[in-house]
Amino acid sequence: MTACVTQAAAQEAPKPPIVQLDSGRIQGSDDGTVRTYSGIRYAQPPVGELRWKNPVRVAPWRGVADATKPGRPCTQVDKGEQIGGEDCLFLDVTAPARSSRKRLPVMVWLYGGGFLDGYGSMYNARRMADQGEVIVVTPNYRLGAFGYLALPGLPGSGTFGLADQLEALKWVRRNAAAFGGDPGNVTLFGQSAGGISTCALLTSPATRGLIDKAVIQSGTCTLSFPTGTYLPIPDIPPLTPSPSLKASQDIGLAAARQLGCAAGKELECLRAKPVSELVKVNESFGNALAHGTPLLPLEPAQALRTGKFLRVPVISGGTKSEGTSFVAGAAQAGIPVTAENYPTLMKNAFGEQAGKVLREYPLTGFSSPGLAWATVSSDRAWACPTLEGDEAMAARTTVYAYEFADAKAPNVFELPSEFPLGAHHASDLPYLFDLDGRPWEGLMPEQWRLAEQMIGYWTSFAHTGKPQAAGAPAWPEFTPSGQSVLSLKPASQGGIGPADVRGQHRCGFWKELAG
Template sequence: MLRGVCTALAAVSATGALMACRSPHEPAPLTVRVDAGSVRGIAKGEARQFLGIPYAQPPTGALRWTLPREPRPWSGVKDVGKPGKDCAQGSPGPKNPSSEDCLYVNVTAPREHHGSLPVMVWLHGGGFTQGSGKDYDAVRLATEGKAVVVTVNYRLGMFGYLGLPGLAGSGDFGFADQIAALRWARRNASAFGGDPRNVTVFGQSAGAMSTCALLTSPAARGLFDKAVISSGSCGLRWPAGGLFPGAPADRPYVPVAQGQDDGLAAAEELDCTGAGALACLRGKTTAELLPHSPSFADHLAYGTRLLPRDPAVALRAGAFAHVPVLIGGTRDEARSFVAGAIQYDPELITARTYPRLLKEAFGRHAGRVAARYPLSRFPSAGLAWATVLTDASWACSTLAGARDLAARTTVYSYEFADEDAPNVNGLHVPDVPQGAAHATDLPYLFDLGGRDLLVNRERKGLARTMVGYWSAFARTGDPNHRGAPRWRPGTAPLSLAPGAIRTVDAAAEHDCGFWATTAR
């Protein structure tokens, strides 16, 4: 009977509908059909990869600063053996071949057919101004976790978050790209052996802040079934100097009116004013616009059609998709930011500047913070300041977000705590050892830039356990799997470190009771 059904399907379809007819151990095809046409991928070890599939039309020319449109169909078979270009970022040149024609996804799936697999859609970090989907090689996650992994490019900086009065989509173009990629994943999951009814969106840093916002977006409702938020909650706030000494207080989201004012200011700097400002900006080259992109870091706009409410307010009010959520961060988040500042200028963070940093960050509460985090407790001023920022900005806001979520849905909390994690940020400041700094958890799920950075058995073992947790959560909404320590739902985080996976009182470790009474 099954053979007859498959024969009939083969007569009418070259799509993923045939996946259900394959033997469990038969290699899955390298040529599949997505909704816009056929694509031919490549084999890599035990995985298949389909790199650089367009999920939207290029947002160039007249489509610059418009909401994404579905890709144009193509004829024949498109080779997708290498990724598309990164979204425009950094300084243009031969060593940075980024482009505005960048709305591509990369799909990694097991070579062997395993039935209908969970789909995991990855949103990269980079402050909304840097990064790309191709940086995250998902072969391990796909093959060990038995999942279809989709990594996404989305518009960055000025190209993704510009706002102007009267411009549809103001401040949300990169966010709209992420929603379009989720729609694409739903439509095309079955072509790669994935279950379109079982999609998990997950992201780190800016990708996590986007994921948290997606939970509160009516436009994203129904596009995913679970979410993973890593190092970036809806309530994240940096005090003055929190991202870099001298920088103003900030958070990932801005009111649309502020975003439009900032857009007008950038347009004026580019000599684009008045009723023709948008047309003038569209006439500028990518290279002319890129120097203004950093001004649109952490600039996702709310009060819009795609994001009607401030995500932090929406989360507290319960106005979010009540899907299972896995949420956490790294134990020493701010060490990377602090070490980066010291590496840039060793005089920025010292015993002499520490009181001034506290005063600028916490105003009249600076004395209380100094008493709670005295320099005498720490080997260096850099470690003292990093601990203040980790606790005040990152860890406690993540725990608060977990509580808001847990009031209405199932939550699993974690804290990555490997003190010898790979130094992925390339920072070498003896006074601020990186430990479990921001982004050091990423090599445990992905081969960054195609490289396995885990050099010993203990780290590789932790990576296998984490891949097992993440993929089990994507499959069922429960991260527990055979052979791994029990992970209980709730707001008490599971600490993830080699040989020491256990539940911890992170609120006490990060002094969140103190920070709850210390206004900024």
């Protein structure tokens, strides 16, 4: 009897599927809900002479490659430890296990992490693929010094990581059909650095023909950070998501000097350095996606404002309290915002206009100095620039704008905080993905309901270009004159409905201050 049951179970278990790619065959896994193909090489290893060169198309292989384990992350530092490596240009594919007669939309996810950390396999897309009937691709791309080094005379300077993302999109166009996907219906989506990359790619001439829709989460091209509003540190200069090529080259030359490289011999010297040496200057290359380059001829913010971007449907938004986790993280690192340094932060950020901002955001209006500065950051550096970017895009293409506003969103960075973090930066991610392969513990039933609705919006947009979700309100198009931003929050907090982003984040004040 036992032998018969065992034999029957073996017959019922789905066989690991073998897929024929343009470069060779791969064998993934099937758990009955989704099929996963992990660790697929999409470009040749960027090592040796290929370090700091644009990616080279993957070489064909013989036999059947194992695609059941994730590939190595790109070199980064995690909790003080170096992880990953240079041979990291892998991607994962997640597809519904049930067969479909029609080609499914493909969604390509770009992870965040300040261009310094993250990797595709962190983001398990099984809920999205199963519920939304989509194929989700999660590629790795080079980070830090390995992805964004710029030097005079070095082709590809400042955009190697962006070139990796483009190579992954080319791979998707060539291979989507092998997984049952539609190569003519590709949605690029990303969060934070991945959102910045997504927006930048909309402005790149090289993206034409590779994507059909885009979702930008907490990363529009028009983000800008006055001194101290990215992190409350006085000596951090103003930041934008995309510095000039000259500024990026200056960073590269300074890093080379720091590692003892002679003038005029920087590239040769750096190519000879082991990974362990280069990691020492990795932090210099966060948010260093260079413009004035072949891939980004214009600063992406300027391209957005002047209409020089790909006219595809876009979902764009962020979280309501983006700045809280950055302020709490700085406090944990020993750099708290206090009543004593609050005026100094104001002066460093806003100069002669600091008094006006202090009157608009007085300490007496907040439960703590940290929350006051986090609110300034959320409004000035995140929400209002996002609104500006949405307006620029909506003047020329279809835009659906949102704000993730769950005040009880999970503390994704596990940060101690003197004030509620609210819907902080990246707190929307557990609603879309199982981070590190596990559903987030502690979400309430109404939060899981919101997660289903968000996945519904995102994936229906991938199918048709119009976001819809069962049992959820209609999502109106965003227009510069009518606004129409959708607030995403659980039923106990009012549920999904209109958001007054302009009013709640005092965008009129900030616009007037900018003149």
